[in-house]
Amino acid sequence: MKRSTQLIALMAALAAGSASAAGTLAGTTIENTATASFEDPANAGTTLNSTSNTVQTVVLPKPDFDIVYTTSGIADGNTLTSTPVLTTGAVPGQVIETPYSLVNKGNTPLSIVLNADTTGSAAGATVKYYLVNTDGSRGAEIPAGSAVPVTADNPATTGVDEGIVKIVQVITLPTDPALITPTSVFGASPEGTVAGTAGADPLVTPGNGYASGTTVQEEGKAVDADLQFTRVTVYAPALDNNPNTNPGTPVDSAGNPLPPASVPPVTSVNVPTEVVGKVGDNTPVVSAPGYVTPAPTTPPATPSPVPGGATDPTPGGTPIATNVAGDEQIAYPIADTNATPDRVLFTNTLTNTGGATDKVQLFPALADGTPDPAYTFDPATGVFTNTTTGVTIRFLDPVTGEPIKVSVDPTNPTVAQYPTVTVPNGSTVVYRTEVTYPDANDSAPIAPVTVLIGADSLKDADLVSNSNTKNTILPPAAQFGDATGAQGAEATPAPIQTVNPNGVASGATSPDFTDATATFPMDVVNNGQYNDSYTLSGTVELTDAVTGIKTLYPVLYYAPDGSLLPRVSNDTASPDYNKFITPVVAPGTEYKPVAVIQVPAGTRTGDYTVTQNAVGNYSTIPMTDTNNIIRVAPAGSVAVAKFVAKAGVTAGSNPINTIDNPANYTATGANGARPGDNISYRIIGKNTYNTSVNGFFLSDTVPANTTLFSVALTPAPSKTIYRVNGGAWSTTAPTGLLAGTKVDVAVDADNNNLPDALAPGATLSADFIVTVN
Numbered sequence: 131m132k133r134s135t136q137l138i139a140l141m142a143a144l145a146a147g148s149a150s151a152a153g154t155l156a157g158t159t160i161e162n163t164a165t166a167s168f169e170d171p172a173n174a175g176t177t178l179n180s181t182s183n184t185v186q187t188v189v190l191p192k193p194d195f196d197i198v199y200t201t202s203g204i205a206d207g208n209t210l211t212s213t214p215v216l217t218t219g220a221v222p223g224q225v226i227e228t229p230y231s232l233v234n235k236g237n238t239p240l241s242i243v244l245n246a247d248t249t250g251s252a253a254g255a256t257v258k259y260y261l262v263n264t265d266g267s268r269g270a271e272i273p274a275g276s277a278v279p280v281t282a283d284n285p286a287t288t289g290v291d292e293g294i295v296k297i298v299q300v301i302t303l304p305t306d307p308a309l310i311t312p313t314s315v316f317g318a319s320p321e322g323t324v325a326g327t328a329g330a331d332p333l334v335t336p337g338n339g340y341a342s343g344t345t346v347q348e349e350g351k352a353v354d355a356d357l358q359f360t361r362v363t364v365y366a367p368a369l370d371n372n373p374n375t376n377p378g379t380p381v382d383s384a385g386n387p388l389p390p391a392s393v394p395p396v397t398s399v400n401v402p403t404e405v406v407g408k409v410g411d412n413t414p415v416v417s418a419p420g421y422v423t424p425a426p427t428t429p430p431a432t433p434s435p436v437p438g439g440a441t442d443p444t445p446g447g448t449p450i451a452t453n454v455a456g457d458e459q460i461a462y463p464i465a466d467t468n469a470t471p472d473r474v475l476f477t478n479t480l481t482n483t484g485g486a487t488d489k490v491q492l493f494p495a496l497a498d499g500t501p502d503p504a505y506t507f508d509p510a511t512g513v514f515t516n517t518t519t520g521v522t523i524r525f526l527d528p529v530t531g532e533p534i535k536v537s538v539d540p541t542n543p544t545v546a547q548y549p550t551v552t553v554p555n556g557s558t559v560v561y562r563t564e565v566t567y568p569d570a571n572d573s574a575p576i577a578p579v580t581v582l583i584g585a586d587s588l589k590d591a592d593l594v595s596n597s598n599t600k601n602t603i604l605p606p607a608a609q610f611g612d613a614t615g616a617q618g619a620e621a622t623p624a625p626i627q628t629v630n631p632n633g634v635a636s637g638a639t640s641p642d643f644t645d646a647t648a649t650f651p652m653d654v655v656n657n658g659q660y661n662d663s664y665t666l667s668g669t670v671e672l673t674d675a676v677t678g679i680k681t682l683y684p685v686l687y688y689a690p691d692g693s694l695l696p697r698v699s700n701d702t703a704s705p706d707y708n709k710f711i712t713p714v715v716a717p718g719t720e721y722k723p724v725a726v727i728q729v730p731a732g733t734r735t736g737d738y739t740v741t742q743n744a745v746g747n748y749s750t751i752p753m754t755d756t757n758n759i760i761r762v763a764p765a766g767s768v769a770v771a772k773f774v775a776k777a778g779v780t781a782g783s784n785p786i787n788t789i790d791n792p793a794n795y796t797a798t799g800a801n802g803a804r805p806g807d808n809i810s811y812r813i814i815g816k817n818t819y820n821t822s823v824n825g826f827f828l829s830d831t832v833p834a835n836t837t838l839f840s841v842a843l844t845p846a847p848s849k850t851i852y853r854v855n856g857g858a859w860s861t862t863a864p865t866g867l868l869a870g871t872k873v874d875v876a877v878d879a880d881n882n883n884l885p886d887a888l889a890p891g892a893t894l895s896a897d898f899i900v901t902v903n
Contacts, residue, residue: 156189195233373601380392499594612653627642692724771813848879
């Protein structure tokens with residue numbers, strides 16, 4: 131017998147079990163005839179021979195068999211845990227083939243019954259055996275428990291061992307996630323048995339040499355003592371889904387090397403996490419590790435740091451603070467001026483240290499790693515949509531800016547359902563996460579937008595994320611308006627503050643009606659999700675009662691404790707001098723400043739609308755309140771003075787009742803007149819109210835011992851009307867009236883035969899001349 135080189139090497143340690151060790155084939159008849167040689171007694175010198183009878187011996191069966199690894203140098207007799215034949219990193223549905231040989235080590239044909247021993251293996255895998263064709267291909271399946279005939283090796287032949295039948299064991303791993311996990315261990319060993327067929331008399335019924343009714347294990351050993359396992363361990367994904375980092379070996383979504391410049395560098399950004407605020411500083415930010423998605427290149431470069439589709443629309447980008455330890459990054463967007471949905475673009479990284487290239491699908495996930503059922507996915511557009519919140523998500527390639535596609539590679543261990551990236555071992559894939567969320571207005575309370583991103587390896591059977599990371603958007607919102615008892619600002623009512631412009635100036639606790647200060651309690655409400663402070667400013671245009679000149683006056687803002695809020699600038703010439711800064715207002719809280727306006731004396735009576743503005747110092751949200759009214763009440767009096775002519779008196783030297791005397795008139799100086807002389811009186815009425823007084827006229831009574839000479843307004847208006855003793859008004863100037871007669875005089879410029887109004891600050895003068903009797 132001449133064995134192949136492979137089998138000789140394989141079975142070197144098992145020579146006793148080879149077919150040649152069993153010797154002559156069973157059933158062979160061994161014949162022997164003896165002879166005797168002698169000198170012929172009758173003929174000296176001649177040799178004669180005598181032949182005996184022929185004796186025959188039949189070679190009986192000497193059975194033995196084994197199953198061994200076809201690959202040389204691997205000893206059998208192991209268990210699932212001790213076998214050196216190991217397949218690692220197997221994936222769901224993977225097929226593991228191991229070649230084995232059925233070896234007839236005896237001298238008689240055997241039928242080896244073949245079964246799979248799966249002691250210690252996880253359930254769910256299928257194990258099958260097949261014959262191997264002469265060309266090495268897989269042949270017919272050997273049904274479990276069926277017998278495979280193996281002839282004995284014929285020592286008379288050379289170049290072939292008839293006592294070997296080659297088979298292949300095929301283990302197919304399950305795809306059901308309930309049956310295969312990264313910790314699953316599968317395995318199997320072919321197990322051969324032979325049923326004995328020899329009778330009691332081996333010469334009569336030699337059979338296969340094994341006693342009839344017995345079942346013999348390989349090499350006659352005990353059950354499970356001579357197995358040859360193949361052990362299969364499952365691939366354990368090692369993925370780390372992270373906020374943006376500074377990866378050393380970045381790749382794009384297809385696994386191609388990516389220039390480091392394509393990843394926004396994590397340096398530092400200013401974000402609104404200031405808690406208290408800095409006095410006089412309207413930038414409520416602190417520095418934190420983070421990045422800003424860079425602006426697009428025009429035209430897009432290849433590869434581009436951020437091509438056209440993968441950009442953040444916020445001017446200057448949105449500052450994003452990274453917290454790798456907490457597996458979260460937080461975006462702090464400023465407000466915009468439209469009601470269209472807002473968009474923030476995150477950069478995420480996914481590192482693979484699993485020992486092999488992995489394909490990973492990305493999706494919005496729940497905390498347990500399963501896909502978030504609130505989102506529906508459209509593979510045609512790559513858009514995940516939360517129909518309840520209106521939030522949409524896209525995962526974008528960092529080079530093209532296009533949505534990452536769902537892998538349709540038929541070699542994937544499991545079928546991809548979501549956008550799929552390829553991550554070589556030891557590399558970090560960079561992907562953009564575009565989050566779009568509703569922005570109907572910047573006033574109403576708004577919740578944070580939190581997206582938990584799952585990354586699920588296609589090399590495991592389940593659809594559960596192997597590593598989650600969180601992208602959070604803290605959107606801004608704020609209200610500014612009149613104070614309310616509950617949290618929130620009131621924009622509907624129009625509070626009215628009545629002031630007396632001639633009263634004293636008060637502060638933030640000014641009473642209504644009695645002073646010259648208008649106060650309006652206000653609310654600044656932070657309805658957003660990050661800390662912010664606010665710059666307040668306001669003006670009111672007041673009209674001077676006398677000149678009619680309109681002047682803008684600033685609104686001053688006081689803290690609830692009555693102290694003036696810090697100004698943006700303490701330079702009185704700066705346009706920011708009358709802008710005031712609130713403390714930092716935490717999300718979901720409000721601040722209650724008091725708007726204060728000092729109304730100057732002489733302001734014309736009437737209603738004046740106050741315009742107030744507030745702007746978020748970080749969020750930039752502009753807010754306006756224009757429904758507060760200052761009502762300036764009438765204030766003042768009408769002063770009347772009467773002077774008598776006296777030569778040499780200087781004007782203003784003898785005032786009375788706040789009215790200056792005209793030149794050559796006195797209010798108190800001694801004077802004299804002879805009978806027949808005229809006494810000239812100057813009567814002056816002055817309106818010191820901050821509004822016109824209607825129906826204004828001057829009156830005087832002819833003194834005793836005199837007769838009215840004349841009465842006239844000075845300077846003379848376009849029309850003067852007169853009235854005597856309360857009678858009817860007339861344009862005829864009275865004269866010659868006797869003592870005790872009352873005379874009224876007025877202006878009638880509108881020709882309605884009634885006295886006209888006297889404007890605020892205006893005077894009316896009348897010359898009343900009588901003759902001494």
